[in-house]
Amino acid sequence: MEKIEELLNQLIRKVPQIRAAAVVNTEGIVIASVLEGNISEENFGAMSAALLGLGDSVLSEVKGGKLSEIYVKGNEKMILLSKISKDQLLSLSISSDAPLGLLLVEVRKTAKMIGAILSEMEKTQTVTDISELLGGDTSIIEGLSFKDLLEE
């Protein structure tokens, strides 16, 4: 994921009006991100996936073909979603004064490069046993109870 985060940082250096950048899967889970401190990664991911789903549905309704980008502009910021693959998208929050031409060129280029990295990762990663990640001790996760995590 460091490679992807580096690409996101490069993109922000090229287009400094980008305030937040995240690679999100269609489940709404953030795979990699460079976000401003006041943005919740989880919320940003969930909303991005929702927007993507809605865009897909609208396009399907008007027989508009496959979705590639979604652009939502407010008077202060705009949101740009660029599809990386069928399961992932690049989601950006950008100041409204960003030069749109340069932005689109750089975003499409970055999305393509991230797509190549993710595709390579999918080939190399196959199956992981969670118990291996936990050092063989699954009791720490199996004993999880939310009743122990309530506010006193």
Place this chain on the structure above:
Amino acid sequence: MFIDTKKKEINVKIVYYGPALSGKTTNLKVIYAKLNPKFRGDLVTVDTKGERTLYFDFLPIEITLAGGFKVKFHVYTVPGQVFYKASRKLVLKGADGIVFVADSSPERRESNIQIMQELIETLEEQGISLNSIPLVIQYNKRDIPNAMSIDIMNADINHLNNPYFEAIASQEKGVFETLDAIVKLVIKKLTTKTPV
């Protein structure tokens, strides 16, 4: 599910599914209100003025285990009205575990059956069979005077004998029992061989 081995992080998606006004959002609101704030983020609700979920509710929960291992639960509800089927399909995509919140009111019997059938069909469209995904059923609103019997409700919608819980979500009863149960089922699945 998404696993980041370097960050030692597992991301799990749990979806509360069920007919309109069965109490899915109420479950999430109780979890949000009672859970220690250090373990949860903000509750995002996309609803109408009538408090009906328009698109989804979302609550992120993050727990750090011994050894710095993080488990992030992304908890969603779906809109229950029949005409929001497309939204339910989208939110359901990639779910690791499902809580079906059924309404105990006899007037809602057909809705429970209809939405359960739709869930089965939607999962099948996504190549998932009901018996392969962690599923817990919550029989909510047990406090209404003419609540259906559990036997009837099980016969209607619990054909695979999934774990079930009686609840009065508005009074916090059964909410955390249900959440603990679905998380346990999801974790049980995770601790066997799992695709990344």
